[in-house]
Amino acid sequence: MRIPILLLSTLFLFFGCKPQKCEIPQEIAGIPVEIKAERLEQELFRAKSKEEVAAFLQKHPLFTNHFLQRKRYASEEELVNSLYGMATEPNLQQLAQQVDKRFSDLNGLETDLENAFKHLKHYYPEAKVPQLATFITGMGQDLYLDDSLLVWGLDFFIGPEAKYRPPFPKYILYRYDKPYLVPTTVLLLSSRYNETGPETNMLSEMIANGKSLYFAQKLLPCTPDSLLMGYTNQEMADVYYNQERIWGHFVEKGLLFETNQFKIKKYVGERPNVPEIGKQCPGRIGAWVGWQIVRKYMEEHPDVTLPQLMAETNAQKILTASKYKPKKQG
Incomplete structure (x- = not known):
């Protein structure tokens, strides 16, 4: 072929x-949607003690309850120990550094996602816009989405220069790169309406x-x-x-x-x-x-x-x- x-x-x-003169109609551009990512991986990997990890969990209840699924853990201590282990694991710390380098500026991605949700609310005025958080999952989960929260597992989307990559075949791995992050998110979102x-x-x-x-x-x-x-x-x-x-x-x-x-x-x-x-x-x-x-x-x-x-x-x-x-x- x-x-x-x-x-x-x-x-x-x-x-x-990408179209050189792609402009969003004013009736869509004017829809009030604002998206700003919470860089939770940066906050977690700055933690130096289990007490700081516990404070992190208390500070972010939506993330803790929805994404981390607090109820699945036998105790708060078990969850704290798990996250502290991640934050102090040398390979994950190295991965966090690569994420910081690759995603030093999320402005473009935030704008693209913001525009996507403006279009969504144009077609579905009652649609909810979730909070956006980023995280490092240790190749555990690439994306998470519900009505209240959207989580980007940035370690999945570093791209071919990453030391650690998702365990997928090459023809799938091709799509785990920064330019595909917002399109993949919107395709996931489509399942809620399809x-x-x-x-x-x-x-x-x-x-x-x-x-x-x-x-x-x-x-x-x-x-x-x-x-x-x-x-x-x-x-x-x-x-x-x-x-x-x-x-x-x-x-x-x-x-x-x-x-x-x-x-x-x-x-x-x-x-x-x-x-x-x-x-x-x-x-x-x-x-x-x-x-x-x-x-x-x-x-x-x-x-x-x-x-x-x-x-x-x-x-x-x-x-x-x-x-x-x-x-x-x-």
Whole structure:
């Protein structure tokens, strides 16, 4: 799945780069949302005693009760000992230094997330904006989200220069880098709004993933597709150029109504590639196709709101009404 060099460069510019003049409409920019991260990892790793760790827990009850799940510990002392062990562990201290260096300034990330929640409240005025906290989890958890609290496990997102990295394959590890932090957060947020039906076939999984990606696209309109999908620029160019061939594979092989979960995961789940379509076809291609179907559906039906889309559980209805039929490129 390779494409001509001249066309490739054009596609890189179109799909792989952030729009140069991306401005948020004033009616959205003016929505009052303010996000400022609490750098809790810095505070914890400054602790020199168990008493200071205990004071840290008392100071941050929301974080302690929600993220650390205080109730799971037999006693307060057990939780204090656990955190003190983290704060004084040499490898984690080194990791904390790398986090400080990589994330010395969160202003850009805070602004991007702030704008995402402004868009969210534009579409869902009653939506709650959680407090943002950062932490080092020792590769325990990358993200945490509930109505009140959002936690970024920054040690996951240091990037390729990190001494310690999450224990994931390379094709997944690629997405654990700073530029993917906000897009990954918004994709996680989408799960709180994405209604799904009882069907568990290929099409329903594709559309469910497509709705999540479209949700992220609407909340992050200035973010390139490559960061939302987690594909390289080369992969993005390839899949757009080969869209007709990819869709043809699903149709000709009768895959849309496949119910075998193992086969569904081959196309929608995490894989380095999908050799059933082509050696260079990236994993999660079914999610990408679902995104294109949802995009076409929304283009065909401009009266449909984002909340209405996310509440729609009939995947077949979305496919039929989208009139999705990609044409051969080149």
